[in-house]
Ligand SMILES: NC(=O)N[C@@H](O)C(=O)O
């Protein structure tokens with residue numbers, strides 16, 4: 001049995017998987033006649049082909065019972081996918097670096113601090129959104145275009161992988 005215990009999310013630790021969207025310790029410049037701080041270009045929207053569009057959606061997620069048996073990961077080969085929390089609640093991340101079949105030993109687990117969002121880079125394996133409260137809303141920025149942009153990988157039956165947030 002492999003048990004995954006989430007570590008606090010940091011931009012450095014998440015760098016192999018994408019960007020952390022946050023304002024803490026980030027550069028900004030003043031706009032709007034000095035009334036607004038612009039934390040500019042915290043992440044890029046990655047698109048796969050000419051004609052692709054970056055789109056904005058809202059995901060309303062229901063919490064899954066924890067500890068959770070992890071059966072699969074998915075990836076979006078043609079574009080990035082960003083999740084920005086709308087209720088300032090922490091949420092859980094499971095990621096593995098791009099490549100063919102993700103190995104259980106390569107999975108990293110993180111928990112956000114409630115203010116952080118993430119932008120998965122294209123091809124990064126991740127678990128579908130995992131919120132920590134009964135119902136949570138996320139602003140999602142990802143790619144719309146031709147072709148399949150969601151590959152799913154299911155772990156072997158015997159691969160017992162558990163996500164345990166611990167509290
Ligand atoms: N399928 C879908 O739009 N959502 C997933 O990509 C996810 O990462 O939650």
Ligand code: NI
Nearest residue numbers: 074076081128
């Ligand atoms: Ni996804």
